[in-house]
Amino acid sequence: MGKLYGYAGKILRINLTRMEWRYEELDKKLVKGYVGGRGFNARRLYDEAPPGIDPLSPDNKLMISTGPIAGTGFPLGTRVNVSAKSPLTGILGDSNAGGHFGSEMKYAGIDQIILEGKSEKPIYIYITNRSVEFRDATHFWGETISEAHRGILGEIGDHRTQIALVGPASENGVLFGGVFFNAVRPAARTGMGTVMASKHVKAIAVRGDGYVEVARPSDFERLVEEIEEKVYSHEQYWPRRIMGTTRILLAGNKIGMLPAFHFTRGEVDFAFQVSGEILALKNNLKVRGCFSCVVPCSRVFAYTKSNDAYSISEGLEYEALAGMTVRIGNKELYKGLEAVELLNDLGMDAISTSEVISWAMELYNRGMIGEAETGGLRLNWGDMDSVIELIKQIAYRKGFGEILSEGVAKAAEKLGKGRDLAFHVKGLEMIQADPRALKGYGLGFAVASRGADHLRSEPFIELSDNPEIGRKMFGEPEATLRLGTKGKGLLVSYYENICALVDSLEVCKNLAENMDILGYGDISRLLESVTGMEFSPDDVKAIGERIVNLERAYIVKEGIRRKDDTLPKRFLKEPMSVGASKGHIIELEKMLDEYYTVRGWDLKTGIPRESTLKKLGLDEVIEDLKKKNIEISF
C-alpha cells in the first residue's frame, strides 16, 4: 500500500501469554469496507473469536480501535471502541468512549490494539512509537481508578501519556466492569473491563510523538469551517455545553419516560431537585472536553459529600444521574453524585449497577426478598446508605453483592426470583428510558446487537414529536412521533446504520446524530479529504449497513434468533401508570416485522437473508453461516 493519509497504517497485536508483540499492516479491504473503530473490531471479532469460547478465558480477544479522523483537527473526532466477546451477555461486547486515547494511539502509529492470551502476573502495557513495554503492575492491582491513574502516570512521569484502566470491580470479576480512559471517560457497557482484567492487564498507557496528515488539506479545512459554523449556531450548542446530557432528566419527566422506582413510574414530583439544571446552576465550575472537541459537554462541578468534605468531580451524564437518583427513588442530588463517583472509582458500569440495585429494591419492597437474602441490608427506596454499602459489596463481590455482580439476568436465575422484573435484553441491563414512552427507542433496545442499549440506534429525532419530519425523511408521519408505531422499522434501521458508521469513524454521536450535523454527504467528503481514497455517499451508506449485518451474523452464530429480540414483560403488558405516556404499552411484534422487512432479515428467525448479505459483499459470511448449519433463507 502506498502512503497512507489519516490512518496510521499499523495494527498492534500483543500476545500476553508469550509476552510478545508485533505490528501488522492495515488491510486496505478492511479500510474500504469498515472504515475503522467499531467496524474493524466487529470484523476481527467475527473472524478471530469463534462461537462458544469462554469470554473470560485466554481465547477471548480484546480490541481497542480508533478511526481515520482521530488525531486530525476535525471537531469531535477522537473516540475509541473497545470490543471482545462479552462476559455479561455471552454475545458481542462493544463499548465506545471519548477522551484523548484515540488520538494518542494515532500519534504512536497504531490504528488498533489487539490483546490475546493471558499474562501470568498483573502488568500494564506502555506503548510508544518505537516499542511496547510490559511493566509490572502488582503494586497497582486492587487500586481504584483514581489511585491507579495517579500512580501509573507518576511512574511514567509524563503528563501527556494517555491511560486506559480497569478498576477493582473488574479485577474481582464483576461482569460489568468498564475500561476507563483519562480516569473519567469509561467504555463500560458489556463488561469490557472484566475481559481486560481477566487477562491480568491493569492498564494500557500510550504516548506517541508522531503526527497525522490529511490528503487534501484545502478540502479538509473548508469542511471543518463549515462544520464549526453549524455547531456554533446550533440550538443545542449552549444547553449541551452547560448541562451535557443531564438536561434529559427534566425533559424526560415532562414526557413521562423516566425509569423512576425501577420503571414503575414515568414521572416523579422531585425531578427538578435532582435535575441537570440544578446541578449546573449550583455546582458547575467549568467545562472540559474530549480531544479536539468544540462542544465540550463534560462539566467539572463541586459538591458536598455526606461526611461534609467537598469533592470536585467531572462528567456525569444523564444515564448515571438518573440511575443513582430517580431509578432507585433517591431524592437527594448530592447523595446520588456521591454514589456515581464511588461506582466510577471502583470501575463499574453505572447503567448496569443502577439496574441490579433498583431490581433488588423492587423485590425487597414487594416483599419478595427480605433481610435474610440481602444480608441485613434494608433496601427501601432511596436509602442511600444501603446503596453505598451495596455498591461496595458488588465491587468486591461480598455478601448480597456477589449475586448482583453477575448482572441482573444471572442474579434472577441464581436467586430464583424476579425473573420478569429483571430488565435486560440479551443479558444487558436496560438504560434509563422507558420504552413505553419512546417506542422507537424500545424497538432499538430489542434489536441492538449488544443488548438493551440506545447507542446502537439512538432515534433522537423521535423526541421532536413532529410528524412533518417523519413524512419528509421516511414518508411516514408516525415514524417521528414518540408514541407512534408505524414507520419505526425505517426509523431505527436508518439510525442504526448511521450509528454504526459514526462509531467506526469514531466521531462523537453528539455531532453526527443528536445535533444532526454530519450527513452522508459530509461524511463522504470528510473521508475523501482525509484519506485521499474514494468514498462515495453510497459507499459510505453501505458501510453502516454492512457493520450492522456483520454484527448480527456474529450474534446469530452465538445463537441469537428473533425470540431474543424482545423486551421485558412489564413494557409489553403493563400500561404505564402515570405521566404523559399514561396507558401506553409497547407494541413490539408489529414493529419488529417492519424492522426485519426493512433490514432484509428473515421474519421468522431474524437471520439476515442471503440476498441481503450478498448485496453488502459479505459472501464469506454466507459460506461461514452455511458451514455452521445455520438455516439461512434466500
Added chain:
Amino acid sequence: MGLHLGADPTRCSGCRYCELWCSYKHEGVFSPYFSRIKVVKDDLEKIDFPLTCQDCEDAPCAKVCPTGAIQRDESTGVLKVIEDLCIGCGNCVSACPYGYLSLNPRSLKPLLCDLCSGVPECVKRCPTNALFLTKERLPTEYEMKDRFGKDHAIAMLFGGKYKRVKVV
C-alpha cells in the same frame, strides 16, 4: 515588554484544538507534539492550562543558547528562533521557567510561539474563548508553589487568582 498570548484556565476545556491547528498552520500536520502552544492537563485535579511563551524580559532560553539562535524581535518584543543558527542542543528547553519549550521531534528545533504575525490561529480556533493577547505575565510554576503550597493545583484551576472553592 510586548504582547504575548494569555490564557484563562477557568475557560479552557482542555480539548487541545489550539495545539492541532497550531501544528497544522506551522508544520502542515496535525499533532500536539508539533505545536507551539501546549495545554498542561491533569484529569484528576481537573486542570487544563494552556501555556505559551511569556516572552520573559530576561529570556533564560536566549541566555543559555550557545549559538545565539533565540533572539528578540526589537520591533514587536517577541522572542524568535533563527533556525539556521540552532543546533538542536535543547538547552533552552531546560532553561524555560514555565516548562513550556519543547523541541520539534523531527527537526529538533525549539517550538516557539511566533504569534502568527499578530493573528494567532489558536485564538481564532479556541471553542471556549480561553485564549487572548495580553501584556500580563503568568507566575511561573515555582512562584505558584511558593504562594499556594499544596493548594497549587486549585490555584492553577483558577488561573493563579486563588479563591476558595465555594460550595453551595
